[in-house]
Amino acid sequence: MGKSRDRARRLGKPALLIFLTIILYLIAMNSGAGWLYVVSALIGSAVAVSIAAPLWTARGIEAIRLAPVIGRAGEPLRCTLEVRNTGRLARHLLEVGDEFAGDTGRAVVTRVRGGATARVEYVLENPRRGIYSGGEIVVESGAPFGLFHGRRKIRAASNTVIHPRTFDVAALPPVAPLDTERGDRSESSTLHRGHGGEFWGIREYRPGDPARLVAWRRSARGLAAGRLAVRELAQETYPPFVLALNLDARAPREAREMVVSAGASLLLFALREGRVVRADAGPQKEPFPEQPDQDAVLTWCAGLVASRMPDPSGASVEIRPSMPITRAGSSVAQGESGAQTVVLISCREFVGPKTRSGPWMTLEEEQEFLDEVRRDGRMAVRLGPDLEEPWRME
């Protein structure tokens, strides 16, 4: 719509001039004024020159993008373009539009001499999360008179990662009650076999066990000669922080971005807390890094695309847009997630009040979903575009 309006607006000027040419010619025919013929011929000539000249101006132009390697979604990204004129004659009034990182940066080159290079800077005001290796640069020229425009598209290589927007997190959601209370010492407990100070148990010696852990007394008393028992020690550890990100393609893009932003924020916080982190976002081109650090996590998040829903069972937190799971007999299957905490991103709030209808949950359905999760003994949080930092899931 915008483009067609822009095109129509651009055609306005030549249309007016052609109209004036015709009108002046008719007046000249009616009045016999010779100079009016000259004036109308010159206007027509200006239009004709304006058709041909921009095509020539846009030719022989090359462009190289010099963009930062890393950026952050929503934060201005300052880029530089090197515009090279491979022709012999100078080119004027080149308008460069860089459709890059989900935004368009524009700059004007007033003049490039023949064989010379001009550098122009521009700012991508609102870059979008992603990994960008290319992008199209549109070199456009309306020179000399701006009546018609010649344009040329140039592929420009670049290697830029736009990280998702992240925000401060106050704390991770509390873990489930200790299984020790139930007398179960399974892996779900925060207490694990390890090298802590607490006694865990006795077992038979295995080669490689340190000699200091040999329970001499127990070996002497209870075991046959030649066999040794060793003490097992316990260590209190947290289970890995497992995140499930639901990037449902039907959800609004802003909501999906919020899913990634919230997920990236939680993963970074968990990393800072020294937790082992894992994440699943459904089938993706890149798997979650095996040895995640901050950069690796952000880069993985930057490359996330809409995909099928991952299996949330066993996840510490599932972040999902408020899209219903369609099942036979029920349009909304609430609380099916197996994650300990569910963060529901309200699509409705992201699309705004004007767009009322959509495949996403209504306000009531969102509330019903949250209630059901809570009834299941798990934690449920609703999240819209407004977020108070540091974010705490309560």
Add this chain to the structure above:
Amino acid sequence: MSNGDPGLLGRIRERIPTSQKKAPEDSLELRAWVLAAVLVGEVAVLTSGYFDWMTGILVPLLTVVAFGVSYQRRREKNFLIKILLAFGALAALAMFFREVLSSLYDTRVPLARLFLWVQVIHAFDLPARKDVAYSLVSGLILLSVGAVLSTSLWYGVFVLLFFFCALGALAQMNLSEARERSGAAPARSRGLTLGLIAPGFFAVLAVGVLCFSLMPQRQSMNLSMMPTSAFQDLQGDFSGSVQNPDYPQSGDPFSQPPRNIAPDSYHGFNPYMDLRSRGRLSDEIVMKVRSEEAVPYRGVVFDEYNGKGWVISGGEDSLDTLVSDGPRYDLFSAPNVEPSEGETRQVAQVFYVEQDASNVIFGAYRPETLYFPAAGIKVDSQASARAPYEIPAGSTYSVVSQIPNATPDQLRHASTTYPAGMAEKYTALPPTGLDRTRALARELTAGTTNPYDAVVKMNNHLRKEYPYDLSIPPQRDEMDAVEYFLFEERRGYCEQFASSLAVMARSQGIPARVATGYVPGEYNPFTGLYEVKASSAHAWVEVYFPGYGWSTFDPTPGFDSTPWQYQAAGSVQSGKVLEFVAEKSGKVIGPAFGAVGTLMRGVARLDPVSIIIVGLLVAGAVLAGIYSRRYLIHRRRKPAVQRSVKVSDARLYSRYGAIVDALAGADVVRETGETPEEFARRAAYEVEEPAVGRLGEIYLYARFRDAVPLALVEEFDRLEPVALATVNRLKEAARVSS
């Protein structure tokens, strides 16, 4: 008002929506280019001669002020200014209507005045780019108004200046829009005028000339707007006889020796025309005419031949006086004017008088309506009009004529029964002295069955057998002027040809008379006007055909064949630009332009030969361009052939050895363990001559090669004497000091 009360004006201001829809235009350069274009448009109108000096000063001055004000206040609401401008616009409109009502037949000047003031008013409120663009369009309208008013070739200067400024403004507008899209702030654009605007202007000019030369120009006119110059309300009666300042009248001219022809005025624009007069008319432009067709402009009609020349019979009493309180005169209201007969076609003409002239009002035959700036005119029975004064330079008047449109067939079948008095008046001849003429006429018309064919035969005889010559000697014998021309001199001026045909026709009982006036002149495709020179004056014959009126015949060779009105001359002019330029720009480049003009005219009228020639030329030019470009690219890309020279041939080792020896003589010796390169650098430092170091580099380069580039050898040749001279100088200095 105190305590923060904004007052009535303030409250009204508050009610005005605060959000400004259009972003203010910040580019000073754009505004400057538009201002320049507007000023050119204004000056183009103001110098047309229709405006007083006060307007000429006020309009441009106020425009400059207005542009300054609108730039300074571009971010303001300008509520008060807008109200004042609205009042100003109403005042300009009132002034326009008042002026229009006083000159209904020519609204061009009031309209131009209105445009000028609207431009000034509009210039006070140009906050946004769109407003500035409207101002540019307004400037173009002014230029167009000036184009309608202009009659001079000098107007081209304004057109060129305006287009240069307007194209500059368009380029700046383009830049301003692009900067706005990219969010960049306005900044001074360097190199745009010379790098873009000037080449763009010349490209537009070149294409424009091509378009203009191919553009059909139709010479029609708006009959509701017939211009005249300032109306002169002269009181009292005036003489209707022809008055010509170049020919003072005293006594009977035919009883005196013949007078010479004045260079700037034809002797046929008098109450008499002496066929014995000799002289040559100048090429001074006497008037410019806007005409729908290239038809002659008739001035005086002579109906009485006396053997020496022609006179207008009747005198003062036979003239009708037409009086009007406006410029319009309808000639059919004159009671004595001969009635119109037969089918006619309408042609309108506007006359711009360039030099003081007689009181003859010119116009294509037969004038129907005159727009003349005087309170009265006089008309004779042949529909020839006279002004109450000798018409001064700068006067403008218009004529709408009904040209007889009978075909040769119609004339051939015309009746020979003439109205009462017609035959007597227009067949009268002197009783003696024309015997041979009568015999010749009889001989020529033998076998013809109607007056038309008889006149055509006599006309063709004159065109074929007698040359047109402007350098004839004075008439030697006291004999009839026509007989002298036909049988003695046998060459002469147009009036001798016309008189001969008229006399021969009369001798055969066919009513005929001689008319004088101007041929259409040279068409100027730039002004759209026919430029009429003094030498364009001409004489021709009018022959009467009952039922069809007076029909024109021209027996002078080299002039348009008769009868003019049968020629489909057309009113469309095209392809004459290059021909006109060639004519004006002299003989040197003229033929080339003329040939191009002929070709373009051929293309314009879809002549296949011209199209093929132009097509071949264009194709050749394109091919030449393509191959030249390829050649240039190939030449540019092809690496220069690097010629090399054998080291042994150049003797670089021995020559460098000589330099090293010379250096040793100056106590600059290569030390043990010092590489040649190190030595060369040290030596150059010690003798303070960089050439020594460079020679060492070249020697090192050559040392491991069989051949070295010629450029290096040449460099060695150049530097070697410099180095040796320096070393020798040092040696000499050391010797002197020791």
